[in-house]
Amino acid sequence: MSIKVAVIYYSATGTTYDIARAIEEGAKSTGAEVRFRRIAENAPQQAIESNEKWKEHLEATKDIPEASNDDLLWADAILFGTPTRYGLPTAQIKAFLDSTGPLWFEGKLVDKIVSSFTSASTAHGGHESTLLALNNTFYHWSSIIVSPGYADEIQFETGNPYGVSFRSNNGQLDPDDKTLRAAKFQGKRVAEVAAKFAG
Numbered sequence: 001m002s003i004k005v006a007v008i009y010y011s012a013t014g015t016t017y018d019i020a021r022a023i024e025e026g027a028k029s030t031g032a033e034v035r036f037r038r039i040a041e042n043a044p045q046q047a048i049e050s051n052e053k054w055k056e057h058l059e060a061t062k063d064i065p066e067a068s069n070d071d072l073l074w075a076d077a078i079l080f081g082t083p084t085r086y087g088l089p090t091a092q093i094k095a096f097l098d099s100t101g102p103l104w105f106e107g108k109l110v111d112k113i114v115s116s117f118t119s120a121s122t123a124h125g126g127h128e129s130t131l132l133a134l135n136n137t138f139y140h141w142s143s144i145i146v147s148p149g150y151a152d153e154i155q156f157e158t159g160n161p162y163g164v165s166f167r168s169n170n171g172q173l174d175p176d177d178k179t180l181r182a183a184k185f186q187g188k189r190v191a192e193v194a195a196k197f198a199g
């Protein structure tokens, strides 16, 4: 049986997107079937236009299908990514999570394998607090949170057992090789744990 993995992310200026692509690669390396989905943008056009990088990234990724509740129903495992906003997930991903009420009510998210990743501008700008805040939702869903922990050597290099994160220096730095290797590991681990659970 092929394991189904959804990688669902929001990214304004591309950093979290780069991590999501590496996570997708890691999940695919296990033979899992992967859906790569972006969270719908809901910011006012004026705000997007005011930031060249944001505008460009939105245009460059416009053909990636938007995440829907169907993707959650379909997947055995789901990895969620969001940049930090004041140490919290973005409003965009929150709006998506808030749309899952009917699935939650019907118990359709019970036993989904879930995991999270993020990026922030600064080293202490809220990496863990964003991941933990995102994970709060998953307790309510009765989903099973799979963290990368220290289950691979790469985790001792990057040092974030909660989930991949990267300090982008306000978008001036692209995720480095270490971060991308950790992201591949997280995608692979989540798909493998989902396979064990399904088995």
Ligand SMILES: Cc1cc2nc3c(=O)[nH]c(=O)nc-3n(C[C@H](O)[C@H](O)[C@H](O)COP(=O)(O)O)c2cc1C
Residues within 6 Å of the ligand: 010, 011, 012, 013, 014, 015, 016, 017, 083, 084, 085, 086, 087, 088, 119, 120, 121, 122, 123, 124, 125, 126, 167, 168, 169, 170, 171
């Ligand atoms: C409104 C707003 C709030 C932010 N809050 C934080 C923050 O609390 N800590 C931090 O380190 N970076 C913060 N950032 C920066 C972004 O999280 C960071 O640049 C991130 O890497 C962007 O990811 P993206 O390129 O995927 O959009 C904030 C950015 C915005 C626009």
